[in-house]
Amino acid sequence: MATTPPAKAVINALAKLRAKLFNNVYNPTNVRTGNKVLRQRLIGPTVTNWYPKQLIKVREITDMFPEFKLVNQQEKQRFEDIAKRKRRGKGAPKKGKGKRATISSKKK
DSSP: OOOOOOOHHHHHHHHHHHHHHTTOOOOTTOOOOOHHHHHSOOOHHHHHHHSOOOOOOHHHHHHHOGGGOOOOHHHHHHHHHHHHHHHTTOSOOOTTOSHHHHHHHHHO
16 A cells, blocks of 8 residues: 655644744744854853953042042053153154154145
8 A cells, every 4th residue: 555645735734833832943945044043042141250340440439539639649650651751752742743644744
């Protein structure tokens, strides 16, 4: 006895029912849907937990309590270094007087 294969409509209906039962996506045309990527676990929380929590900065404390007149030593040292460089002629140029501005003025 030769058995005939089931009709295409029956196979499609069975695949649709199987997808519904097992919580899968029914995709009869085999088009790429990206479900594999969407099922993956998100990495956002892992990335954020990698870095340590930010400590409060001196700037935040001085802004919260201006009456104490606290001084940030690192910022003070940075200003002193900038002043030293300017006295030696190594400071940053004034706005509009940099290398690009001098090149374009030489061309004219």
